[in-house]
Amino acid sequence: MDALSLLVSALPDGVVVTDPDAVEKYRFDWSRDLLAGHPLAVVRAEDAAQVQTTVRWAAEHRVPVVPRGAGSGLSGGSTAVDGGIVLSLERMRAIEVDVECRVAVVEPGALNAEVKAACAEHGLWYPPDPSSYEICSIGGNVATNAGGLCCVKYGVTTDYVLGLDVVLADGTLVTLGGKRIKDVAGLSLLKLFVGSEGTLGIVTRVLLRLVPAQAARSTLVASFPDVGSAAEAVVDVGRTLRPSMMELMDNASINAVEDYRSMGLDRTAGALLVAQSDAPGAARAEEMTQIAAACELAGATAVFSTDDPAEGEMFVEARRLAFPAIEARGALLLEDVGAPVPRLPDLLAAIAAIATEHEVEIPVVAHAGDGNTHPIIVFDAGDPASEKRARLAFEAVMRAAIDLGGTITGEHGVGRAKKGALPDQLGPEVMALNQRVKDALDPHGILNPGAVL
Template structure:
């Protein structure tokens, strides 16, 4: 079967785009959730054109072979993990920026364009592409669309779904579907574009995207506020948002995360703190906004508020936040990175609950959060070589998701479901919601070939 599959794929793909060496294909088996189960791919393909992607899907349909679409494999939920005997379809070579239009404020890109590359390209035209996941130097626009990615600036500028205007998608049988628009407005028919955003490659393969751009904002200034408790930090977040401030960034790091960042990069962050809040503004007068927010932090119980003096100092603070997940990964041999989003008013309850879970299970669990939108990232650190500790890690992970739902939240704010949260998606959606979502999957992929076993 493998020989027949490889021969069929090579009929329309160049030899270098069809990889069969087991040592090479094994490197495509999983995303960054390396502890999630993964199968062995039969073949990895790296198409460069839409027609090549269509050929892959037609071949897969004819031979009834599952296909797992992949971007840069920076995902954290196993959504890009291979299934046994599949075709891994990597869009990494489809990496062209096709158009930047400053009048309509759009860019047209292929899925393999790296987020940071697009951001820098549009910046040269006085524009910005706001969604900025922590992995923005590596992750691709196609992967961001697949997971519905967010980032640090979401509190002001929103998430990926709010910037995707239109898509070209290759369906399971090789047909090409064009959704959405490139105009500022458009409500013709069902919003299929939004349906594909966050679908994790289960409905089709994105081969082109029209994304909205914004005028480049002024350089932002940031401050750091040190709190003696997560409750005080949570109160400050509520006060900032209730007062009508619109920060470009509002991020929270607990004490475990602060110490991990210092251990990795010697950043000199205050290790006496129980919670470190970072706020930034890109307004015409950011210093005045920071002063107002600093006063609110002090009123909420901050023991120290330190505003950055310039953009370079601000970027240093933000860099500390961006390296949080990497720093926590160094605490032990493995991590499970949760992605629970709760109402802002329950943020302190979430952090305090996670601390209790860490104590109950005897584990190190650090939390960094997009505090401005309530999206928390509890990171469970454990020794993957220890079966007992691995069991406790999985149970603590489940306890954190249960806590999030109990607080009125959702199991994922931006990382997606993948393999890691399948059971919890069913709990959040309920029987009717799950039935309808499975029905949509069957409409687009009646043979169940696209990224099978993910989501539900």
């Protein structure tokens, strides 16, 4: 019996998938890396024990394992490798809400939106909200330490992870943390696994901290003649205020959204800011007044605000549509660079200069309040020259962020797309330390090889 047959026989019928057409669907994430490999099989695990069985088999036979959630990743973190196993967690979707502890116990395949809905039934809220919250999984969110539109006030995934069950590279299942708000017993291993992109272990259960449901929100939309003035408004707001959302769209992304689905956005605006406040009582109106004043001082040509939830959500939805809207314009290279908030104007100026230098279109949307930008490089996949310019621009954008004291990834992860730039940000000593941790936990290098390091 060959090695793969041993795995098939060790798991229930239908868990291991080898049909080429079915396997093909698991080769790519949303980054659509053309260098994606051809795996031996896909394991669609139904519980932690099946994950353990798969990893033990892989360790014995030295077969690479690429963990996969919903496949919505943007940096090639779940791209398949040749001769490996794609370990899909999509069937592990249980959600249990402990109201008294204000904790959700969640399997990794559960979608972010499903967790939010389950919590909302009890008047509770799970804040992290990536733009893809309707289709991305909690396991993927943990793997990349995902953020989202409200992270400017409420933080990112790691701020809400109280516990994890993790299958290590030898198949051992460990439990880290628990339903405790404060716990400093031992090394902070819990945080080590959040953001590790499946390179250190495979998450099979997550304990998420919940908070009371978000208060009523007011929404402000400001139009600017250019992204520089919009960024200056963001910097000004950040000096004294803490809005619950501060999102930016440049002219190219505005028009891409309007072409994709008419949302009533101002096509002539050089940039839009979409801000929200959920401050309590009269403080909300005061915060909105101060945000509006900062926008006007920075040169906003129009400022509109509303307390109507549906009207406000329309503008937020327009911002969330940016990725699919821009994708309709051509092939994409997706960036996720950030800088300290005061350097946001410089980062946006650098991106614009790179677009001009390399003759490529780079629409930009941003979690502007965090200094986290998403420049999206559009190119013609059928034109080698266009693709070459796009890849040069991709590298240049990451270099610009590093030069400004920023990062090559704020929330999407390094994956395979950005690993070449990681040493430039971290330096040789920190890269070596990362590798020592990887080698200690995965000595045979079977967990998501080729990603991050």
